[in-house]
Amino acid sequence: MATTTNKPKMTLYYFPNFRSNRCIWLVHELSATKDVHFELYDTRDPDESKVKHYKNTVHPLGTVPALKIEGREPLIESGAICMYLAELYQKLLPKKDNIADYFNVIFFCCVTLDEILEQLFVQWMFVELENRDNDLIKNMAAKFNVAISHVETILCDRKFICGDEFTAADCVLGYNVWWANVMQGGQLLKNHPVARSYLERLGERDAFKKTFS
Numbered sequence: 001m002a003t004t005t006n007k008p009k010m011t012l013y014y015f016p017n018f019r020s021n022r023c024i025w026l027v028h029e030l031s032a033t034k035d036v037h038f039e040l041y042d043t044r045d046p047d048e049s050k051v052k053h054y055k056n057t058v059h060p061l062g063t064v065p066a067l068k069i070e071g072r073e074p075l076i077e078s079g080a081i082c083m084y085l086a087e088l089y090q091k092l093l094p095k096k097d098n099i100a101d102y103f104n105v106i107f108f109c110c111v112t113l114d115e116i117l118e119q120l121f122v123q124w125m126f127v128e129l130e131n132r133d134n135d136l137i138k139n140m141a142a143k144f145n146v147a148i149s150h151v152e153t154i155l156c157d158r159k160f161i162c163g164d165e166f167t168a169a170d171c172v173l174g175y176n177v178w179w180a181n182v183m184q185g186g187q188l189l190k191n192h193p194v195a196r197s198y199l200e201r202l203g204e205r206d207a208f209k210k211t212f213s
């Protein structure tokens, strides 16, 4: 028998192992795969008409992720998609006392940590060794160090960002910690045992395993 739900039909446009993973992971945590259809979208698709159509109908800048929702404007920011889905399902939300950490960490990840990691990612992945901007790398690695230390002060006495219960904020931050760990042999987390054990804890979750490959 087909299962029906009272949720709108949704399509999550994604590319694996990039920021889309925040949203894919959360969909698995929410057991919402019957409502959210995953649609692989390659921003570098050589078929220009596909890219044009995506920009016209889903995301004006042509990036992923994006969540198309029946009857409304698509959501085009990974953090906003996570916050929206948690609200829609009324699951994985913080208790009232922890709402400040919830908002603060989601925005810190999407605005600050993403920017730092993106600059390091571009240098390490796309720029030949001899052409790398070593001052920029040093500066961004130092900034990351301060930023992740700040996150560690929040995590040092709790399992997850909002206490002992996992929330959507952990899908957002967890992606950043995973991202930092897969670059350059994990050197960014070398002196950050709290962040590393947080990642280990997240890695034990079934929804994490289904998402990250």
Ligand SMILES: N[C@@H](CCC(=O)N[C@@H](CS)C(=O)NCC(=O)O)C(=O)O
Binding pocket: 018, 019, 020, 043, 044, 062, 063, 064, 065, 076, 077, 078, 079, 110
């Ligand atoms: N602020 C956006 C950033 C989206 C973004 O930059 N996505 C990258 C992948 S992680 C992308 O689509 N890059 C391809 C491109 O810029 O052409 C979010 O977090 O949703």
